[in-house]
Amino acid sequence: MAGPTGDHYFSAAPKAGPRPGRVRLHLPDLDGDLSLRTDAGVFSATAIDLGTRFLLDVGARPGPDVTTVADIGCGYGPIAIATAKRAPDATVWAVDVNERALDLTRANAEAAGVGDRVRVVTPDDVPDDLVLDALWSNPPVRVGKAVLHDLLRTWLPRLVPGGSAHLVVARNLGADSLARWLADEGHPVTRRGSRRGYRLLDIASSLGP
Numbered sequence: 634m635a636g637p638t639g640d641h642y643f644s645a646a647p648k649a650g651p652r653p654g655r656v657r658l659h660l661p662d663l664d665g666d667l668s669l670r671t672d673a674g675v676f677s678a679t680a681i682d683l684g685t686r687f688l689l690d691v692g693a694r695p696g697p698d699v700t701t702v703a704d705i706g707c708g709y710g711p712i713a714i715a716t717a718k719r720a721p722d723a724t725v726w727a728v729d730v731n732e733r734a735l736d737l738t739r740a741n742a743e744a745a746g747v748g749d750r751v752r753v754v755t756p757d758d759v760p761d762d763l764v765l766d767a768l769w770s771n772p773p774v775r776v777g778k779a780v781l782h783d784l785l786r787t788w789l790p791r792l793v794p795g796g797s798a799h800l801v802v803a804r805n806l807g808a809d810s811l812a813r814w815l816a817d818e819g820h821p822v823t824r825r826g827s828r829r830g831y832r833l834l835d836i837a838s839s840l841g842p
């Protein structure tokens with residue numbers, strides 16, 4: 634939904650004046666809480682989104698062998714930064730169109746001690762030859778189906794054979810129809826579970842193991 638200034642959380646340059654804040658992210662498997670800077674004009678600025686929380690609790694568990702992973706639509710960085718903490722040898726690409734969100738992710742990654750391994754970029758700055766072991770995303774469903782499908786058609790083919798993507802999507806925003814579309818596109822998709830109206834979708838690389 635657009636805010637009072639006509640902004641969306643996916644505006645490239647939000648017009649909303651600064652309203653800096655912080656959210657605390659406690660993950661039982663990590664030492665110490667993450668204190669993440671947020672601001673007006675970015676997604677879920679006052680609290681970790683419930684879908685993101687579900688993904689972090691259940692789905693965002695990088696295996697020991699991953700070296701290159703991505704968070705598509707990183708916002709202020711909760712998934713990218715938690716993933717970098719959980720996979721201490723991995724490079725994490727944190728991608729967003731919202732410049733304010735990207736600045737926050739950069740600052741949050743630096744403060745969390747993972748700034749050297751979190752590459753914070755716009756989609757245009759992603760190298761063409763980037764390949765990924767895994768990707769996580771609370772994707773921007775409010776951009777509309779066509780844009781979301783384009784985004785997934787861009788990112789899923791970057792997975793290595795045997796790689797996987799993990800998406801959290803609200804049921805009332807089309808999680809089940811997205812799962813059907815993914816299957817129709819040839820991606821093996823599993824509905825891993827639901828929590829408080831969100832579905833977690835696991836997608837295997839269509840290139841197989």
Ligand SMILES: C[S@@+](CC[C@H](N)C(=O)[O-])C[C@H]1O[C@@H](n2cnc3c(N)ncnc32)[C@H](O)[C@@H]1O
Pocket residue numbers: 642643644676677682685705706707708709710711712728729730731734756771772773774776784
């Ligand atoms: C649902 S929010 C999730 C934000 C963050 N990962 C979180 O969990 O708090 C989706 C994000 O996708 C971003 N986005 C929109 N279009 C995008 C695109 N084409 N490529 C990458 N990110 C995009 C939005 O700006 C927004 O920050």
